Amino acid sequence: MNDETRKSIENKIEFLEGRIIIWTELAKPTKAALEIFEKKLEDHIDLKENYLMIFNLLDVKKGPASEIRYKLKDIFDKYRGNLTHGCVVLNTNKLLELTAKLVMRKYFKSVSIHRSMESALEYASVNFKKQIEPLCQQ
Numbered sequence: 001m002n003d004e005t006r007k008s009i010e011n012k013i014e015f016l017e018g019r020i021i022i023w024t025e026l027a028k029p030t031k032a033a034l035e036i037f038e039k040k041l042e043d044h045i046d047l048k049e050n051y052l053m054i055f056n057l058l059d060v061k062k063g064p065a066s067e068i069r070y071k072l073k074d075i076f077d078k079y080r081g082n083l084t085h086g087c088v089v090l091n092t093n094k095l096l097e098l099t100a101k102l103v104m105r106k107y108f109k110s111v112s113i114h115r116s117m118e119s120a121l122e123y124a125s126v127n128f129k130k131q132i133e134p135l136c137q138q
Contacts, residue, residue, distance in 0.1 A: 001032060009036045015044050020124050022117075024056040029064055034071045041075065050084045052128040053108070054120045055100070057090040063099050076107040085128060086111045087120035 012033075014022040021041075026033055045051065064072065076083070086108035088100045097113055104111040114120040 006036060009033045010040055013037055013040045018125075018128065019049055019051045020128060021045075021051055021053045022056060023053055025060050027059045027061070029068050031067060031071055034068065034075065038075050041079070045079060045082060047079075047082060049082060051079075051082055052085045052087065052124050053083055054087040054089060054117070054124060055104075056117060056120075057088060057096065057100065058117075060090070060096065061093070063096065080107050083108045085109065085124075087114055087123055088112070089114045089117055089120045091115070 009026070012024040012026065014024075016022065021044075023037070063069070086104040088097070088104060088111060090096055090100065090113070092115070101111055101113065112120075112123060114123065
């Protein structure tokens, strides 16, 4: 994989102020791409903090192959206790929506579905602070 491709994949994960992570899924993810995602998460996630993650699935047409599902499971198992809310952004694909809800509930304390990134970002900016304040006071 050349440096340009690697950088393009790395840019699919963004860290915003306030511990909000945006994960833009590739239309056809590969194990190599997920390893790049995993490394970026390892470099930026503090295991003592809580995070909201926005999954941009707008370019995804169907669920991932089994090899990719297993890799995703490995990645999210590491951060299960740190992921307070997952915002899933997708079109009106009901099967993908149902699958996303079922899978995300294993790793996040709560999940919401959005039809646009703007909606997910608005939800994150309004609701995430309310969710983590009580956790920070414990």
